[in-house]
Amino acid sequence: MNIKHKIIEIIKKKIIKKKYFHFKNIILQKNVNPLYKHDYQINNLINISKKNKQPIQKNAKKIVKILKKSKIFKKIEISGKIFINIYIKKKWIEKKINKFFENKNIYKRNNKKKIKVILDYSSPNIAKEMHVGHLRSTIIGDSMSRIMDFLGYHVIRHNHIGDWGLQFGMIISYLKMKKKLKNIKKFSIKNLEKAYLKSKKICKENKKFYKKSKKITKKLQYKNKYYYSIWKKIVLISIKENNKIYRLLNIKLNNKNIMGESSYKKMLPDIIKDLLKKKIAIKKSKSIIVPLKNYKNRLGKMMAVIIQKKNKSFLYSTIDLACIKYRCKFLNAKKIFYYVDSRQSQYFKQIFMIAKKAKYITKNINVKHHMFGMMLSKTNKPFQTRSGNTIKLILLIKKSLKKSEKIIKIKNPTISNKKLSKLSKIIGIGALKYADLSKNRKKNYIFNWKKMINFEGNTSLYIQYAFSRIQSILKKSNIQLKKLKNSIKIYKKYEKNICIKILQFEETIKEAAKHGYPHLICKYLYELSTIFSKFYEKYSILNLKKKKKIFSRLKISFLTAKILKKGLKLLGIKTISNL
Numbered sequence: 001m002n003i004k005h006k007i008i009e010i011i012k013k014k015i016i017k018k019k020y021f022h023f024k025n026i027i028l029q030k031n032v033n034p035l036y037k038h039d040y041q042i043n044n045l046i047n048i049s050k051k052n053k054q055p056i057q058k059n060a061k062k063i064v065k066i067l068k069k070s071k072i073f074k075k076i077e078i079s080g081k082i083f084i085n086i087y088i089k090k091k092w093i094e095k096k097i098n099k100f101f102e103n104k105n106i107y108k109r110n111n112k113k114k115i116k117v118i119l120d121y122s123s124p125n126i127a128k129e130m131h132v133g134h135l136r137s138t139i140i141g142d143s144m145s146r147i148m149d150f151l152g153y154h155v156i157r158h159n160h161i162g163d164w165g166l167q168f169g170m171i172i173s174y175l176k177m178k179k180k181l182k183n184i185k186k187f188s189i190k191n192l193e194k195a196y197l198k199s200k201k202i203c204k205e206n207k208k209f210y211k212k213s214k215k216i217t218k219k220l221q222y223k224n225k226y227y228y229s230i231w232k233k234i235v236l237i238s239i240k241e242n243n244k245i246y247r248l249l250n251i252k253l254n255n256k257n258i259m260g261e262s263s264y265k266k267m268l269p270d271i272i273k274d275l276l277k278k279k280i281a282i283k284k285s286k287s288i289i290v291p292l293k294n295y296k297n298r299l300g301k302m303m304a305v306i307i308q309k310k311n312k313s314f315l316y317s318t319i320d321l322a323c324i325k326y327r328c329k330f331l332n333a334k335k336i337f338y339y340v341d342s343r344q345s346q347y348f349k350q351i352f353m354i355a356k357k358a359k360y361i362t363k364n365i366n367v368k369h370h371m372f373g374m375m376l377s378k379t380n381k382p383f384q385t386r387s388g389n390t391i392k393l394i395l396l397i398k399k400s401l402k403k404s405e406k407i408i409k410i411k412n413p414t415i416s417n418k419k420l421s422k423l424s425k426i427i428g429i430g431a432l433k434y435a436d437l438s439k440n441r442k443k444n445y446i447f448n449w450k451k452m453i454n455f456e457g458n459t460s461l462y463i464q465y466a467f468s469r470i471q472s473i474l475k476k477s478n479i480q481l482k483k484l485k486n487s488i489k490i491y492k493k494y495e496k497n498i499c500i501k502i503l504q505f506e507e508t509i510k511e512a513a514k515h516g517y518p519h520l521i522c523k524y525l526y527e528l529s530t531i532f533s534k535f536y537e538k539y540s541i542l543n544l545k546k547k548k549k550i551f552s553r554l555k556i557s558f559l560t561a562k563i564l565k566k567g568l569k570l571l572g573i574k575t576i577s578n579l
C-alpha cells in the first residue's frame with residue numbers, strides 16, 4: 001500500500017490529461033502529533049506556480065477540484081493560502097488496513113524485471129585492523145542492501161577491499177629486511193599492522209627503501225609468483241579478521257562479496273589503452289593522465305587524474321575505472337551506489353565523469369556516491385584516541401556490549417550469563433547501529449554514549465521497548481489473531497493515526513531507497529512507536545467490554561509490532577520480545 005503514490009496518481013492522471021501544469025511532488029506532512037487533523041499536505045504550491053506561471057490560488061483550486069472527485073477523501077481544504085490539506089476517509093483506511101492485515105507480505109515485490117543494483121560498502125584496506133572510520137560505510141551500506149533487497153532489486157554486495165596498492169610492497173620489503181617473510185603464515189593482523197606502520201615510517205625517511213617498495217609493488221602487480229603468494233597470505237589474514245567484525249555486527253558480507261581492487265588487475269592495461277585511444281587520456285612525462293577541463297586547482301591550473309605512473313604501475317583511480325566498466329558492461333548493473341566518506345567526493349565526481357566520457361557508464365545507469373560525514377567526539381574533533389590514533393572498531397563494539405550489559409542487569413539483576421551475553425549483543429549492537437543510522441548520513445555527527453544507550457528519544461532502545469511492550473500485550477491476550485474474523489475498526493483519532501502510519505511503511509522505504517537515507521526509516525519507526533505509546537497510555541487494549549474492540553485493537557498492535565520488527569531488520573537490527 002502506498003498512499004502517497006495513490007494521491008499523486010489521482011492528480012497526475014487529470015493533470016496529464018488536461019495539461020494544467022507541471023506537478024513535481026507531494027510533500028508528506030503526516031505528523032505524530034494527533035492534534036494535526038489533516039493526513040497529508042501538499043506544500044509546494046509555490047514551486048508549482050513558479051513552474052507554470054499561474055497564480056498560486058488558481059493552481060490550488062484546480063488541485064482541490066481534482067482531489068474532491070475522488071472517493072478516498074473526506075475533506076480537501078486550502079490552508080494558509082499555500083497549503084492543501086488532505087483528509088482521508090476513515091472507511092477507506094479501515095478497508096486498506098484490513099487488507100494489509102490479511103496480506104502475508106508487507107510488500108509485494110515485482111520480481112519479474114529484477115534490476116541489478118551494486119552496493120560498494122565497507123571496503124577496508126588490507127593489512128590493517130578495521131577502525132571506527134569503517135563503521136559508517138559498513139552499516140549504512142548493509143542497511144541499504146537490505147532495503148534494496150526488500151524492494152525486489154537484484155542486490156549485489158561488493159566489498160572493494162584495498163588489496164592492490166603500495167602498502168604491499170612496503171610491508172614485503174620491510175619483512176624482507178627483517179628476515180621475517182618466512183614467518184608470515186603465523187602472523188596476526190596486529191603483526192601485519194605493526195609491519196605496515198613501521199614500513200610507512202621508513203618510507204618517509206629512506207628513499208632507497210621507498211624505491212624498493214615501489215619496485216616490489218610493481219613486480220607484484222605484474223604477477224611475480226613469490227610476492228603473489230605472500231600477498232595472498234596477508235590478504236587472508238586480514239579477511240579472516242574482518243569477517244569476525246561482520247559477524248559481530250550482523251553485516252551481510254562474506255568471502256563471496258569480496259571484489260577487491262586486485263580483482264580488476266587484468267583489465268588495467270586495456271583501460272589505459274582504451275582511454276588513450278578515445279583521446280580521453282594523454283601521455284605526460286612518461287605517466288598517463290586524464291586532464292579535467294572543468295577542474296582547476298588552487299593556483300588556477302587545470303587538474304588531472306593520473307592513471308598510470310612512470311614506472312608503469314597502476315593507481316586507485318585506474319582500478320575504479322576498470323571496476324565501473326566491469327560493473328556496467330559485464331554485470332549489467334543499472335544502479336551502483338558507493339558508500340565512501342565525503343573526503344572522496346571530488347574523486348568520485350571525476351571518476352564518474354571520465355567513465356561517462358569513455359561510455360562505460362551509459363545514460364540508463366544510475367551511479368551515485370552516497371557519501372557520509374565523520375563521527376566526531378564530544379569536543380567536535382575526529383573520534384580518536386588521546387594520542388591521535390584511530391580507534392579500533394572492535395574496541396568500540398566491545399564497549400557497546402559492556403554498556404548494554406550494564407543496562408540489562410539493572411532491569412533484570414538475576415539474568416543468567418548466557419542470556420545476558422545474547423541480549424547484550426542485540427541491544428548493544430542495535431544501539432550502536434541505530435545511533436549512526438538515525439543521523440542524516442551527509443553530515444558529521446557527535447558520538448555520544450549516553451544518548452546512544454537511552455530509553456528516551458529517537459533511539460533503538462525506545463523502539464525495542466515499544467516492540468516488547470506490544471509483545472507482552474499480545475501474549476497476555478492469549479488470542480490467535482490470524483484466526484480472528486473480526487476486522488479492524490477505527491474508534492479514536494489515535495487509531496486512525498497509527499493505521500495511516502502503518503500504511504506509510506512502503507512509501508517511507510521507497511523514499512529511503514531513493515536517496516540512500518536509512519535515517520528516514522529510523523524517524524518513521526520512532527514516530528510509529530511514539531503514537532502507539534501515546535495511544536496505549538490513554539486507552540485500554542485488553543480491558544474493554546466490547547470483544548470486538550479488543551480484537552480490533554489487538555490487530556492494530558500486532559501490525560505495529562510487525563512493522564517495527566521489519567523496519568529494524570531493514571536497518572540490520574535484531575529485536576527481542578522481552579526487555
Ligand code: ARG
Pocket residue numbers: 120123124125160161162320323338340
Ligand atoms: N579502500 C578505500 C578506502 O579505504 C575505499 C574503497 C571504496 N570503494 C571504491 N570503489 N573506491 O578509502
